[in-house]
Amino acid sequence: MxxxxxxxxxxxxxxxxxxxxxxxxxxxxxxxxxIKVNKYYASSKICSVCGNKKEKLALSERTYKCECGNIIDRDINAASNIAYEGLRIHYTNLIKQEAGTALLAW
Ligand SMILES: [Zn+2]
Structure with a gap:
């Protein structure tokens, strides 16, 4: 199959x-x-230390090297970025909920 x-x-x-x-x-x-991260989020192309984004990153490049000096396994870099993005989405949702609660309190 x-x-x-x-x-x-x-x-x-x-x-x-x-x-x-x-x-x-x-x-x-x-x-x-x-929390689901957008499947088109460029997790592999973004430096997990400084946030710099590479325009191109060949699949054969297994080590991510950034101008800031960060040298890390490509998959670990991507996993870190996905974790950061998940936390960003989580806290954004919390802030929206807090804002909604504050508006209801008026
Ligand atoms: Zn960097």
Missing amino acids: MKNKRFSLKINDNSYSKLLNYISYKTKDEGKSL
């Missing part, structure tokens, strides 16, 4: 969707929230 590219993509999409549903269910069950 996985040899047929078109069919295997559907299987992978379905598996990913099931994984997300399971994670969403488990986080709600634990009283926590799931």
Whole structure:
């Protein structure tokens, strides 16, 4: 089944969707929230130390090197950026909730 590219993509999409549903269910069950980062967020191209964004980064470049001196594994750099983006989204949502609560208090 996985040899047929078109069919295997559907299987992978379905598996990913099931994984997300399971994670969403488990986080709600634990009283926590799931924050999804935009799939087009350039996590690999952004320096996790200074925020500089590279225009191009070949997939063969496994080590991220920035002008600021940051040299880090590409995947760890991307994971750090995804964590920062998730926290940014989380705190932005908290601020919006606080603002909504403050408006209701008037
Ligand atoms: Zn940098």
